[in-house]
Amino acid sequence: MISNHGGENRKTLALAFPIVAGFLGQMLIGLVDTVMVGWVGVLPLAACAFGNTILSVPLIIGFGLLSSVSVRASHAFGSGNPALAGECLRGGSLLSLLMGGALAVTAHASLPFLHFLGQPPEVNQAVGDYFLLCAWSFIPIFITGTAKNVCESLSKPWPPFWIMIGAVFLNVFLNWIFIFGNLGAPAMGLTGAGLATLLSRIAAMLGVLLYCSQALSGIWPKRWLAPGLVAESRRLFRIGIHSAGLNLSEVTSFSIGSVMMGWLGLVPLAAHQIALSCAATTFMVPLGIGQAVSVRVSQARGSGETEKIRPIIRGALAMTVFVMSIFAAIFLTLGNSIADCFVDDAAVRALTVQLLVLAGVFQVFDGLQIVSSGALRGFADTKVPFLIGIISYWALALPTSWLAAFPLGYGARGIWFGLVLGLGFAAAAMGARVHKKIRSLET
DSSP states (O other): OHHHHHHHHHHHHHHHHHHHHHHHHHHHHHHHHHHHHHTTOHHHHHHHHHHHHHHHHHHHHHHHHHHHHHHHHHHHHHTTOTHHHHHHHHHHHHHHHHHHHHHHHHHHHHGGGGGGGOOOHHHHHHHHHHHHHHHHTHHHHHHHHHHHHHHHHTTOOHHHHHHHHHHHHHHHHHHHHHTTTOTTOOOOTHHHHHHHHHHHHHHHHHHHHHHHHHHTTTTSOSOTTSTTHHHHHHHHHHHHHHHHHHHHHHHHHHHHHHHHHHHHOHHHHHHHHHHHHHHHHHHHHHHHHHHHHHHHHHHHHHHTOGGGHHHHHHHHHHHHHHHHHHHHHHHHHOHHHHHHTTOOOHHHHHHHHHHHHHHHHTHHHHHHHHHHHHHHHHTTOOHHHHHHHIIIIIIIIHHHHHHHHTTSOOHHHHHHHHHHHHHHHHHHHHHHHHHHHHHHHTO
């Protein structure tokens, strides 16, 4: 049994590592923007935080919806029908195009109404161009995600990883040009960061699609507009809608928390952006492990090798606890050093350190809940996790955040108290659901 668990752990790690690295590559684009914009000043940093907070909601919802590509393509590969992955690529690309375009248009329509979210007027004025440029980058990032999910489902995760790493370095270079006005370009500040993000995400999309067309020619669609395109997109939508709902419940709790931070002022909002960027970066590790578990459980179900599922899931949860405990220790002990990397403002640094302590507290909870939800997605169990998300984040986290921050007077720390509570409940409830699914395999 130990040997079986060890073998499955190695296979999960082999798949998870490039997935994690690819997710980190996507996250590093936003993290690099935060660091480099922070060098310009507190106002651009706060505006960057506000824009990313709003855009993170549809972005994470879209990724949840496109998780259906991974589930369907993995099951097809496990059952010996890899050609179906080509249909997933075709249908997922149409879904990405429609969803990304609709969200970008909605961003334009919503721009005049951002002031209703109660942020300082100077933040609303500074965020406009950055907000719109990042919104249009939804189209390439969703299409990239679709192609990346197909590659991972076919156990070919490394090429997307290298392409995403290239996009990160490209983003740093373009930020240097457009934010600070190098190589003859005007110094565009925050707007330059938005332009760099859009261009680097377009480059990543073209790179991943080029790889798929050459290396995965067996599944590359011969006719992209052939009959069945709309039907496949609808099928993927129905599979992914509950995962999108789960992502919605979690990301809105953090986003509304960010809006509440704006009510407290520029310093709390800037500190929140730094701490949240750090926590979101470490979150990419369990997110990648959860994606790998989802792929492997789907493949095992498709091939009928259900005896592999128990060691796959248990090994992944153990790895998650180990890794996230390390991150927790880093946040708890090195908060000052982390804050110094982002901003010079003493007040922002001091509050960032306090928030990083709370981020350290919820690291293990956050990891366990996302890996458990990935395992459940591999079982095609998405409705119950969605309900757990509603209870965890909307019924528990948000009311607690508001109560602790304002009536009880804990301010920024109070908002994060609520997030810790919601993540802890989600981890426990998701874990119980996974245990139930595993037990059902043995009866």
